[in-house]
Amino acid sequence: MFMLVTYDVEATRTSIFRKLLRRYLNHEQYSVFTGDITEANAVRLRRELSQVMIPEDRLTEITAANRRNVHVVHLVKDQSGKGEVKREQDNRHSSDFDTL
16 A cells, blocks of 8 residues: 655654654655555554654654555544554545545
């Protein structure tokens, strides 16, 4: 599958995400990473991201199995900072009234 990941984190934490994401995806610009990834590696990447995220971090993941099948998910950590990240589906791109 194709994956695009962006992050918005405190400046002192950017190197953590940059190093992690570079192991799986291509570094396109600043906080944008893209590339082809297997489902198994995507699961691994999400697990590793969950371990380094704190509640203030914001990551957005966009995946596409093909050109007609795009899924936008926001990864968020709850305020306690514990547990796995929560995946929030974003379907705004599929409406004629909103664009990404």
